[in-house]
Amino acid sequence: MSEQVAIILAAGVSSRMNTQMAKVLHEVCGRPMLAYVFDACRKVGVSKIYVVVGFSAEQVQERFKDCDDIVWVRQEQQLGTAHAVMCCKEYLKDFKGQTLVLCGDGPLIRAETLKTLAKKHKIGQPAVTLATAILDNPAGYGRIIRDAYGNIQGIVEDSDCTSEQSAIKEVNPSYYLFNNKILFETLEKVKPDNIKKEYYLTDALSLIIETGHTVVAITAVRPEEAMGVNSRRELSVACKIMQQRIQQELMENGVTIVDPDNTWIDARAQIGQDTVIEPFTYIHGEVKIGKGCRVGPFAYLRSGTVLENDVVLGVFTEVKNSTLADGVRTRHHSYIGDATVGRNVNIGAGSITANFDGEKISRTHIGNNCYIGSGSILVAPLELKDGSHISAGTVVSKENIDKLGQKD
Ligand code: UD1
Numbered sequence: 001m002s003e004q005v006a007i008i009l010a011a012g013v014s015s016r017m018n019t020q021m022a023k024v025l026h027e028v029c030g031r032p033m034l035a036y037v038f039d040a041c042r043k044v045g046v047s048k049i050y051v052v053v054g055f056s057a058e059q060v061q062e063r064f065k066d067c068d069d070i071v072w073v074r075q076e077q078q079l080g081t082a083h084a085v086m087c088c089k090e091y092l093k094d095f096k097g098q099t100l101v102l103c104g105d106g107p108l109i110r111a112e113t114l115k116t117l118a119k120k121h122k123i124g125q126p127a128v129t130l131a132t133a134i135l136d137n138p139a140g141y142g143r144i145i146r147d148a149y150g151n152i153q154g155i156v157e158d159s160d161c162t163s164e165q166s167a168i169k170e171v172n173p174s175y176y177l178f179n180n181k182i183l184f185e186t187l188e189k190v191k192p193d194n195i196k197k198e199y200y201l202t203d204a205l206s207l208i209i210e211t212g213h214t215v216v217a218i219t220a221v222r223p224e225e226a227m228g229v230n231s232r233r234e235l236s237v238a239c240k241i242m243q244q245r246i247q248q249e250l251m252e253n254g255v256t257i258v259d260p261d262n263t264w265i266d267a268r269a270q271i272g273q274d275t276v277i278e279p280f281t282y283i284h285g286e287v288k289i290g291k292g293c294r295v296g297p298f299a300y301l302r303s304g305t306v307l308e309n310d311v312v313l314g315v316f317t318e319v320k321n322s323t324l325a326d327g328v329r330t331r332h333h334s335y336i337g338d339a340t341v342g343r344n345v346n347i348g349a350g351s352i353t354a355n356f357d358g359e360k361i362s363r364t365h366i367g368n369n370c371y372i373g374s375g376s377i378l379v380a381p382l383e384l385k386d387g388s389h390i391s392a393g394t395v396v397s398k399e400n401i402d403k404l405g406q407k408d
């Protein structure tokens with residue numbers, strides 16, 4: 001197949017989200033929704049991603065500044081989705097391949113669906129192939145209009161539907177694969193003849209048909225992945241579905257999640273085989289958990305946490321930016337922040353690292369095979385040698401460390 005690029009629309013103001021932040025930066029399980037759309041595009045091998053930005057454009061560009069496959073395109077005034085695509089004209093007017101057009105507010109997109117779309121498009125090479133979904137409640141989405149033979153005739157936006165059209169359950173999730181040349185030729189003809197006075201990309205379809213080209217629609221999008229996030233409520237629904245996907249994948253990889261409904265795991269977390277996640281565990285950020293660990297109940301793991309293998313992290317323990325080596329046990333009520341904890345260390349109930357002195361954060365290094373008695377406070381910066389034995393209720397700081405049972 002010829003080269004494929006993607007255009008992602010992400011310039012909208014999003015009044016329904018009621019936010020100062022660009023809608024596409026709102027997070028779904030720890031990652032901006034736009035990141036998931038990029039993932040899907042990359043998985044199907046698009047060569048360049050053109051992202052149309054406008055409202056809070058700087059924020060969006062800053063967030064993804066390290067991605068070198070992205071071309072940022074400005075849409076100064078948000079005049080509609082067709083206008084947004086048109087903003088890419090100067091980059092793509094001579095491009096001969098296929099252009100995938102997607103919305104940045106659809107984080108539940110799956111690469112498999114894009115593959116199905118591309119496969120369908122290959123057959124007969126229509127001017128555009130779009131993937132549709134069937135929804136029980138189609139309100140808010142553009143409706144797919146087909147003739148008596150099932151051929152697609154166009155898309156009507158929700159606000160422009162007649163009552164008959166409103167009842168159509170086949171909707172437009174905004175997954176299109178266009179012949180690039182025909183796309184840009186047609187966009188010139190789109191007019192803002194609708195209730196919102198916007199240039200609708202969806203109007204391009206009937207115009208394409210009028211010029212005698214073919215438009216193909218396949219019902220390939222699962223209802224759950226059709227959702228565009230336009231409000232905080234929809235954001236919470238998208239988070240819930242994404243959370244289920246994350247946990248599903250972890251379980252397939254051999255992780256036990258005792259109570260999926262009462263567990264929250266960030267999309268960036270990695271968890272090894274035969275680790276058990278007990279209920280009410282909250283894993284946020286880039287967290288890496290090895291094999292055979294036991295985490296929770298009521299554990300809170302934050303960014304930068306690495307648990308190697310066979311670590312036990314029990315009730316009401318919080319770990320941040322720390323590495324706990326094989327066999328570490330911290331079973332009850334501890335806080336381990338900015339620390340390196342050696343192999344087979346036992347951290348007693350209620351022990352904490354005091355990593356912040358009011359001005360700066362410092363690190364704590366605990367050697368292998370140490371014993372930290374209950375209720376100890378380890379004042380950072382601190383280094384405990386291998387085999388150190390700290391009695392219960394001790395405040396350990398650099399100043400008093402020599403008096404405590406440190407082995408040379
Ligand atoms: C759009 C589709 C609708 C579809 C739905 C699926 C149109 C006209 N409608 O409606 O058929 O069912 O998505 O979620 O295409 N954007 C810009 N510039 C603009 C306007 C929008 O970049 O001038 C971006 C938005 O940031 C957003 C995307 O385009 O990421 C879609 O816009 P949105 O306002 O969410 O359209 P919907 O009403 O959801």
Ligand code: MG
Pocket residue numbers: 103105228229230
């Ligand atoms: Mg939308």
